[in-house]
Amino acid sequence: MIYLQKPDWSWRPSESVTHVHQWVKQEGKADVILFGAPLSRSSISASAASYYPEAFRKMWKGFAAYNLDERIDLTKVSVRDAGDIMMHTTNIKESHRRIEDTAESLADSKLTCMIGGDHSTTACAVRGVKKAFPYEQIGILQLDTHLDVRDPKELGPANGTPIRQLIDGGTVKGEDVVNIGLHGYFNTKELVEYADEKGIQMVTMQRARRDGLTETIQRAVKSLGHVDRIYATIDMDVLDISVAPGVPASTPGGMKSEELFEALLEIGKTERVKHIDFVCLDPQKDNHVSATVKTGVYAWLQFMTGVAMRK
């Protein structure tokens, strides 16, 4: 964890714990470890997703640590903010290595939440987890508009390649990847053919909507019944562009926020999910009411509500 450093600023300590910024601890033991991976210069198109960990934390104050739908008090789960991984300014390979090392060192926490950064960070984090548990089989539960199987030989370890890095590198098997949220015209024919060949399970947005998101997640988890641990990765561009203006690659025809929230509650409830990340949200592209960052915090809290219901 030598690369983790505290954020530039911190919330004033508080006696009472009613809101999220008062609930998340800066120090000590915790059920859940949260950390930022502020890297997005590895993104194919220009992105400021590296600023999301900071924007995410700044938005905490507007949220109570209590879920009214489920009548769940989140404070029964403990969370520690371990800070951000220090990134190199110009050496992307070095930054990726630090993410991998950090993920490895944190992998035996009960639960880790990584806040990206772009989607290239996921490949590093999964490799780190794999190093920590070399004999475990890792399944990937991916919410994404894209397959992320573009060729690293061409792009390097960019944000279009993480799933292919993991499959071609032997870290994860193709059939242990479930991708939910694909739709429309955002993956070329040859990428779909690669995915078919490798056995990636593709669940289109239409299919997921027809079945319901809870059911969809349950089926996906069941189909990963044989893996030892599940790494859930939430590319926020799975969201529809009307609810996620602040995600550069969000598209029309995507997932609605309430669908994402339903999915994340179910993911949170799933015992075998030990790791999650949220990537590709660029706060500089958000609209004037910060709708996307608010959606990002809400999404994480849905996952945490599910976790609180595990107990």
Added chain:
Amino acid sequence: MIYLQKPDWSWRPSESVTHVHQWVKQEGKADVILFGAPLSRSSISASAASYYPEAFRKMWKGFAAYNLDERIDLTKVSVRDAGDIMMHTTNIKESHRRIEDTAESLADSKLTCMIGGDHSTTACAVRGVKKAFPYEQIGILQLDTHLDVRDPKELGPANGTPIRQLIDGGTVKGEDVVNIGLHGYFNTKELVEYADEKGIQMVTMQRARRDGLTETIQRAVKSLGHVDRIYATIDMDVLDISVAPGVPASTPGGMKSEELFEALLEIGKTERVKHIDFVCLDPQKDNHVSATVKTGVYAWLQFMTGVAMRK
């Protein structure tokens, strides 16, 4: 009504009556009395909801006085715009008193529509109605993301407190309040406990969506079967942030505009609803196509369509 004054500007009088600005009268008797309560310096967070009555009226021209879905000609109902309550620039207590007095003086109209302003104005208006009908039991039908039961001892008569003001002040019983649209992480545990204790009926957004909005309103009205008159209060922050950027406290996970429209049609149809208000819409925060103000006018017209169907 001594505090009511005409708005700064008015629409050119017209012979034909095809659009809303031609239908709403400036003078004379009418079935429905509309008035503005342009106060939002009582809002906890900075708000320009005080500008909504003006923005609301300016948007009328873009709407026909005819509902195509229901094939209803709205002009069969008469509406008078009584103008805005003059507010004191710095004395919030005085402004609140004027709202209460005005609401009292207008309370025996067939139907009143108050255009806020922030949600603190509702407490005043309900107290005014209560003064006019001291022996009647008033029920509150509230669409809101929040319970509005924060403590006035701490905040004064701010927009986070109106329901608690009314309950603690004996104007309304807790069990005569139905709140529809609650969700997520926007009410602390202790506020929910207060609401439980006082018997406030809480209908989450998820529950309302599952049952359908028409059904939800019908059930709410039925549960208020014993009250003499129903005061409906529509906090526009019940709407999802993607459809209501111009409401400072709107959130992800909220009500969709078509759900609000469905609910308001049903509320309009309900005979016992004698008063309604629309609050917390800040036109200065709206987006460049005025989506929220347009939604606000549409919402009011849905209510008016329901009223026209009463006859």
Added chain:
Amino acid sequence: MIYLQKPDWSWRPSESVTHVHQWVKQEGKADVILFGAPLSRSSISASAASYYPEAFRKMWKGFAAYNLDERIDLTKVSVRDAGDIMMHTTNIKESHRRIEDTAESLADSKLTCMIGGDHSTTACAVRGVKKAFPYEQIGILQLDTHLDVRDPKELGPANGTPIRQLIDGGTVKGEDVVNIGLHGYFNTKELVEYADEKGIQMVTMQRARRDGLTETIQRAVKSLGHVDRIYATIDMDVLDISVAPGVPASTPGGMKSEELFEALLEIGKTERVKHIDFVCLDPQKDNHVSATVKTGVYAWLQFMTGVAMRK
């Protein structure tokens, strides 16, 4: 086709054909002919919809020529971009004449797609088709928030009048027009009465949503069973304002993008649809992430997917 000219700029020619800008040809024979009608000074309210053909083409690069939902490779259909009709700077009547002439000259293509421009262009295009096929009966399948039957005697050939131009001019019969997507308060009583009188089939948004869009289109097509060819016209203001900020007349309560996409897939599949246009999208009013233009391209691709499924 003497009025057609190439756009100001063009995409770099490419060997591989994976994305839309590589698929659409500049020259040669093709199943589908695409052309722009960049005219919007005929719009009642100020509009820059004349810039949509250019914005539409510039957005192609972000879309793959492969539909993942239906597993359809679009490149099996050939498309040629015939360029834009040159418009007169100040003589609207002359511009309209050029559209009519162009539509006539292209009418015997297997399929034509006109990219507007405002809705006044549709009246010209349908008249052009009628001239090419004087003995055929033309049906209109219109997705619109408005009836477009305002009186040309009052407004001239503006964008509020095309359907009335066609009916009063004898080009199309009232009962051969199906309008889908009407809702709320955007058509006056007298216009609805005109439509009733002429036998225009009005399908409200609520009805279409209840029946499902696929079913709605199928019924509409069936009700036009007797016509020889169907001209589909998509006024993008049928969309809800939250998904189409870049359409000046979009409203709350409108069609959702996924509903439009479903409808267009079905329209694309319909053999008798020989012509389609997309109108009234003003790229200058779009939001900072170009959500509306992206939705416009997606919508067209849904239609093209349906066309590819015809074969």
Added chain:
Amino acid sequence: MIYLQKPDWSWRPSESVTHVHQWVKQEGKADVILFGAPLSRSSISASAASYYPEAFRKMWKGFAAYNLDERIDLTKVSVRDAGDIMMHTTNIKESHRRIEDTAESLADSKLTCMIGGDHSTTACAVRGVKKAFPYEQIGILQLDTHLDVRDPKELGPANGTPIRQLIDGGTVKGEDVVNIGLHGYFNTKELVEYADEKGIQMVTMQRARRDGLTETIQRAVKSLGHVDRIYATIDMDVLDISVAPGVPASTPGGMKSEELFEALLEIGKTERVKHIDFVCLDPQKDNHVSATVKTGVYAWLQFMTGVAMRK
């Protein structure tokens, strides 16, 4: 004046006269006649300058009718708002004819102010004035980034052609036109050559800045010493893009607002200036604080201050 109609709405009448909206009269005799020419479909590029007369009037309330710099009470001059010229929706030639007729009928007022609309309206207005005073020689004092001498044979009576219309049509002599504010790369070589040939006096922005705006106007007026009346036309695109985002054709390197204000004070003082117009400001393109519309009102008030100093 048969084409003039009152605006859609009007300010509430007031006893006291401290602000501009209270000072401008709706009826009766006045020193200055103000009227709107809401036409911009004649603009080469899409423009909503037709909405400027309305936006201009709505902004009045924010301005006192007192100039503090000069210690001038504007209310000593009387102004009447004669309303807007009704425009045809699609027949630009007809709309132009109405402007010409109206300008002719108002030409014998002490002073007229036309609020455009795009710059094509100026050609009409000057022709109208010429009809009213056929034996007078008219000089044009133009503030503009452009020469406006493009060929009407090619574009029709569009906003790039008014000066050429007037010169080629014999209404005004080339040497009786002074253009101030030209700079940079916004006029092609051939247009400059036309201007040279016709004797148009071109004063670049750099030259005007070096000499001072007051001095520049005085020299321009002197150079028009032989004409009978001066028509001043202010194309707001003369302003720098940083102070006039709401003018579609504003550019870097343009006039600063304080320079425009200085020029207009001097123009206002000039007895022989009998007519002025302000054109090409598109309120839909203005920024979120309405900086350009505010600048437009300020500019007009500077002119009016000068007029008040004439007396």
Added chain:
Amino acid sequence: MIYLQKPDWSWRPSESVTHVHQWVKQEGKADVILFGAPLSRSSISASAASYYPEAFRKMWKGFAAYNLDERIDLTKVSVRDAGDIMMHTTNIKESHRRIEDTAESLADSKLTCMIGGDHSTTACAVRGVKKAFPYEQIGILQLDTHLDVRDPKELGPANGTPIRQLIDGGTVKGEDVVNIGLHGYFNTKELVEYADEKGIQMVTMQRARRDGLTETIQRAVKSLGHVDRIYATIDMDVLDISVAPGVPASTPGGMKSEELFEALLEIGKTERVKHIDFVCLDPQKDNHVSATVKTGVYAWLQFMTGVAMRK
């Protein structure tokens, strides 16, 4: 100082001191005491200037604690951030009392900087200083577009009244007030007459520009030669709207940022200036690059540079 509390969040402590956020201390003795007065519900028009203290502090990180123009190392002056005055949510009078008490208790610091909040806070702060030094004569050096002498009997202690409160209340003499930056049409005739009557020294923006800002400040200070201490109050609406979109009342024709910076350097150098405040900057209205907040921090640093040069 019992009403002062730390801000919600704080910068991470740092070893090195190169930037402003590292230089400003949270504790201990200091030459300069900085504190926030986050009150703007007393503003006539809706304002979120109450959020400026937080926005001001968040922007520090982007500024070095070194002035390159003057080659001055700011760290030779010590500054302590005493936090924000806690405001009452709805009782404006109480909030004003707290500002007055706090200003009194801090008045014997070498130098105080109050970050508003709206301009009503200045009246409180000056009264607090007067209480601390009842036998001293206080001069006001005001940079403002407005005189701020509207009648508190009408508006209460709103932001349009502070100077009149102080004069009518006997805290300050009219002739001990110098207002710099007045221009145009933003003060009614009667307010100017009040100012004349009370002997307020009015320096228009034009005059100040002609003389140069350094010279203007020196003259103003000289004209206050007889007072014991000078309270400088910077209403950020003195700035031109093109450089200060985030100030609700900024206007065209105002001060340029470089002029404000020049003025503040000179004010900073002036020994007798013991207090300064910066008011009326509303960060919610700022543009997408935070130009106004950046200008606000720069302005304060210019003052601090002047202070550093005093030594």
Added chain:
Amino acid sequence: MIYLQKPDWSWRPSESVTHVHQWVKQEGKADVILFGAPLSRSSISASAASYYPEAFRKMWKGFAAYNLDERIDLTKVSVRDAGDIMMHTTNIKESHRRIEDTAESLADSKLTCMIGGDHSTTACAVRGVKKAFPYEQIGILQLDTHLDVRDPKELGPANGTPIRQLIDGGTVKGEDVVNIGLHGYFNTKELVEYADEKGIQMVTMQRARRDGLTETIQRAVKSLGHVDRIYATIDMDVLDISVAPGVPASTPGGMKSEELFEALLEIGKTERVKHIDFVCLDPQKDNHVSATVKTGVYAWLQFMTGVAMRK
């Protein structure tokens, strides 16, 4: 030049040559070679300056190839657009190498214009030139708010380090660098000390404004009298934030656009300037009227006007 490729799209070829997009050639010999270096993932803060070459070319159409101020026809100089250097998606070092190679291969052109990209590209380009002319002494004429002498050992070859890379690497001598436009609080004390130590000539914005920009450039050129060739590098963040919202690091207190234009005309006239670049303009951060990109094109045309005056 093996790394140069044509842009994704190109302007339609044209017979007449009146505007910039018609003047710049795609092929053949030319006096001036223009090329893009679309790299900004090397920027310290997130930047999309990599999109500037494309945005720059798209804006050409709005500019005539004729300078009215100087009455210069630009077409007498020939310019070829050599396209963009292909960048590696994730390997910054490799991308930098390609820039260096390309700059070397083009260095013997009469004049090269590189369109960045961020300021890290300048270090590469200068090294490339040095390789081509190893025995020539290169002077740097830098317009910038920053010294760009942060330590590459810490940041790698990021955009804060180019001048230091060149000095420490022995490519350029410190005393052969003139930096114009420094001001305020954007360079720490230690960086200024480094610059002093190395003999960098620092001309503050205030000094340059006092002397006039033409004079300032002439003096700078004179002070570089001993060098063999001058490389001019224009960091667009030298501009004031009010005229350059689309430059992430632009600040208040910066250069005005007309000052930049004056400087560039003079730089263009200077025979010994053989290379120029324009960097750090991020079109994604520009405002809704593209003010910054327009300023960027204007700036380049001023330079070209100067070049045309060389002959």
